[in-house]
Amino acid sequence: MEEFFEGMAEILEIDVEKVVPDLNLSDYAWDSLAVVSTMALVDDVFNVMLDGQALAKCEKLSDILAAIELAKKA
Amino acid sequence: MKKYARLRAIEYYLPEEIVSNAALSSAFPDWMPEKILEKTGIIERHIAGVHETASDLAYHAAEKLFLEHGVDKDDIDFLIFCTQTPDHLLPTSACLIHEKLGLKKHCGALDIGLGCSGYVYGLSLAKAMIESGISKNVLFLTGDTYSKYMHPKDRSVRTLFGDAATASLIVSSDEVESKIGPFVFGTDGAGADNLIIPAGGSRLFPSTETAIEYTDSMGNVRSQNHLYMNGPEIMSFTLSSVPTVFKEILLRAGKTIDEIDHVVFHQANKFMLEALRKKIKIPHDKFIIELDTVGNTVSSTIPIAIARAKQKGQIHCGDNVLILGFGVGYSWGAAILESY
Numbered sequence: 347m348e349e350f351f352e353g354m355a356e357i358l359e360i361d362v363e364k365v366v367p368d369l370n371l372s373d374y375a376w377d378s379l380a381v382v383s384t385m386a387l388v389d390d391v392f393n394v395m396l397d398g399q400a401l402a403k404c405e406k407l408s409d410i411l412a413a414i415e416l417a418k419k420a
Numbered sequence: 421m422k423k424y425a426r427l428r429a430i431e432y433y434l435p436e437e438i439v440s441n442a443a444l445s446s447a448f449p450d451w452m453p454e455k456i457l458e459k460t461g462i463i464e465r466h467i468a469g470v471h472e473t474a475s476d477l478a479y480h481a482a483e484k485l486f487l488e489h490g491v492d493k494d495d496i497d498f499l500i501f502c503t504q505t506p507d508h509l510l511p512t513s514a515c516l517i518h519e520k521l522g523l524k525k526h527c528g529a530l531d532i533g534l535g536c537s538g539y540v541y542g543l544s545l546a547k548a549m550i551e552s553g554i555s556k557n558v559l560f561l562t563g564d565t566y567s568k569y570m571h572p573k574d575r576s577v578r579t580l581f582g583d584a585a586t587a588s589l590i591v592s593s594d595e596v597e598s599k600i601g602p603f604v605f606g607t608d609g610a611g612a613d614n615l616i617i618p619a620g621g622s623r624l625f626p627s628t629e630t631a632i633e634y635t636d637s638m639g640n641v642r643s644q645n646h647l648y649m650n651g652p653e654i655m656s657f658t659l660s661s662v663p664t665v666f667k668e669i670l671l672r673a674g675k676t677i678d679e680i681d682h683v684v685f686h687q688a689n690k691f692m693l694e695a696l697r698k699k700i701k702i703p704h705d706k707f708i709i710e711l712d713t714v715g716n717t718v719s720s721t722i723p724i725a726i727a728r729a730k731q732k733g734q735i736h737c738g739d740n741v742l743i744l745g746f747g748v749g750y751s752w753g754a755a756i757l758e759s760y
Contacts, residue, residue, distance in 0.1 A: 378576055378638045379459050379691075382655045386695040389659050398652020402637065 353387040354407065367408035378402070384410065394418055423592040425550040425558075426599040427543070427760050429489040430727040432586040433481040434466040434714060439567075439578075448575045456579055457712075461690020465582030465715030467567040474505045475513040477585030478563035479520050485559075485587040493521060498555040499529040500545055502538035502562045502719045504748070505569065506531060509621070517561065528555070535615070536686040536747025538562060538719030539586075540603065540755050543743075546590035547600045558590040562719040566647060569617050571633070573641035577649050580689050582715030586723040599758040602672040604665055611657055611750035614650040619643075654747065658692055662746055663700050669742060669754035680706065680756070681739040682729065686746055687711040687721035708734065719745070726759065735759050 355362040358374040371380075381402050388396050388410075394417035396410075404410050441453035441463060457463055468477060478501060486493055501514035514529035523529075534541050539562055546558040563585030570577045590600070619630035630644040642648055662685070670676065683706050685693060690709060697707045710725040717724060722743050729735040739759045746752040 378640075378651050382651050383691065385652060385655050386659065386691070390695070390698060395656050395660055398650070398656060401652065 350387065350391045353391065354384070354410075357383045357387065365407065367406065367411060369407040371404060371406065371410075388414055388417075392418065394420075421594065423550060423553065423556075424595055424598045425547040425590050426593045426595065427757055428589045428591045429485055429491075429760055430586060430588045430723045430730075431481055431485040431488055432584060432720065432724045432727055433477050433484060434582075434584050435468040435472055435477060437467050437469060438464045439467055439582075440464045444575070444579055447572065447578075451575065451579075459691060460579050460715075461693075461709065461712055462579065462582075462715045463712050465713075466584060468565040468583045472565070473507050473513075474503045474563035474565045474583070474585065475501070475507050475517050475520075477565070477583065478503070478561040478587065479517050481563070481585040481587035482517070482521055482559060482561055485589060489589065491589060494524050495557045496523050496559045497527050498546075498549050498558045499523065499527060500532060500542050500558065500560045501529070502532045502534055502542045502560070503564055504533055504535050504718065505563075505565045506533075514561075523559075534751055535564070535718045535749070536688065536721070537745035537749065537751040537753045539686075539722040540743055540745045540753030541605070541751075542719070543588075543590065543600055543755060543757070544603045544605075544753070546588075547598070550590060550592045551598070556592045560588045560590060562586045562723060564718040564720065566718060569645075569647040571640075571642040571646040574646065576638065576640050576651060577647050580716045581647075582717050584714055584717035584720040584724060586720045586727070588723055601755060601757070602669065604669045604672060604754045606661070606665065606752045608657075608661075608750040611653065614653040614657070614750075615648070615748040617645070617647050619645045654688075655692065655695075657750055658688070658746060659695060659699060661750075661752060662696055662744065665744060665746070665752055665754050666700050666742075669744070669756060673756050675740075675756070677702065677706070679740065680742045682706055682708055682735055682741045682759075683744075684708045684722050684725045684729075684741055685744045687725055688716055688747065718748075721745075730759065
C-alpha cells in the first residue's frame with residue numbers, strides 16, 4: 347500500500363503525506379495522463395487492471411481504493 | 421536453391437517543420453514544456469507541410485535508401501507501402517510512389533493499411549514474397565501524416581504523434597538460415613473504436629454533421645473527422661496483451677531474453693514503454709527507447725528506432741533484435757530479426 351501511495355504522490359505531484367483516502371483528486375493534476383499513470387501503477391503494485399472510464403470518474407482516493415478492491419475480487 | 425530473406429538496410433525521412441513542446445504549451449497553457457517532456461518523453465515532433473503527404477515522405481525515404489546504400493532501383497521487384505493516411509481512397513498510394521521513384525514496370529506495388537503493428541506485418545509479407553521465390557528485392561516503405569487528422573485543440577494526441585516515413589530493403593540471400601522470423605500475430609477488433617478517425621471512409625462519409633466539434637471530459641476538442649484515441653483503454657490493452665505476445669515470440673523462436681540483444685517495441689510514448697519494460701522485466705540495456713525528437717510516428721517507430729540505434733552504435737550488424745508492434749485495430753505483431 348505504501349508503494350501505491352508513493353506512486354500516487356508522484357502522479358499527483360504532491361508530498362506523500364498528503365496522500366490520504368479523503369484526498370480530492372480534482373484538487374490536483376487528475377488529467378488523462380494521471381488516469382493512465384494510475385492504471386499502470388495499480389497493475390504494477392496490485393496486479394489488477396482498472397477500467398479507465400471508471401477511474402476517470404473517481405473523485406476521491408478512497409474511490410480508487412474501492413475500485414482496486416473490486417478488481418481484486420473479479 | 422532455397423532463398424532466405426534478410427533485411428539489408430533502413431533509412432528514414434522526417435518532414436522539415438517541427439512542433440516543439442514550447443509551441444504546444446502556448447496552445448495548452450496548463451501544460452508547461454517540461455511537463456510535456458516528463459510525461460511523454462518527447463521534446464519535439466515533425467509534421468508534414470500542407471501539401472506534403474505520407475507518400476511524399478515515403479518517396480524521400482526511398483530515395484535516401486537508394487543513395488546511401490548503392491541500390492539500383494531497377495532491382496526492386498516489389499513495393500509495399502504501409503500507411504493509414506494514403507493520398508486517396510483510390511488509387512493505391514504505392515502506385516503513385518512507384519511512378520515517382522521511376523521503378524520498373526515489372527514490379528508489384530500495394531498498400532497495407534496498418535498502424536502501430538504495420539512494420540512487423542510488412543516485414544512478414546516481404547519475407548513471404550522472397551522465400552516463396554516470387555520476389556528478389558522488396559522495397560518496404562512506411563509513412564503517415566496523423567498530424568493532418570488531429571484537432572488543434574486535442575492535446576491527448578497532439579503531444580504524442582509525429583509524421584515520418586521509412587524505407588527498408590529486404591533482399592533474397594543464399595545464406596543457410598532465415599534472418600527474419602519467426603513471427604507472432606494477433607487481432608482484436610473489439611478495440612477498434614479506441615483509436616479511430618470515425619468519418620472519411622464508407623462507414624461514415626464526411627458531412628456538416630461529422631464536422632461538428634465537441635469537447636470531451638478532459639477538455640480536448642475534436643469532431644468525427646478527427647483522430648480520436650482513448651488513452652486509458654489503449655493502456656489497458658497494452659499492459660494486458662503485450663507481455664503475453666512477448667513470451668509467445670520467444671517461445672516460438674526457442675530463445676530466452678538472454679539470447680536477444682535488443683528489444684524494440686512500437687514507440688508509443690515513453691511512459692507506456694517504461695511501464696511495459698518494468699512489467700516484462702526487460703533489462704534496461706537491451707530496451708531501446710528512441711522517440712524524443714520524433715514522437716509516435718505510427719508504423720515508422722520501429723524502423724526509425726532501429727536505424728537510429730544503428731547510427732549511435734547501439735545495434736550492430738548480426739545482432740538479434742526482437743520487435744513488437746501493438747495498437748490501432750487492435751492489431752499486434754512480433755518478430756525476431758537479425759540486424760543489418
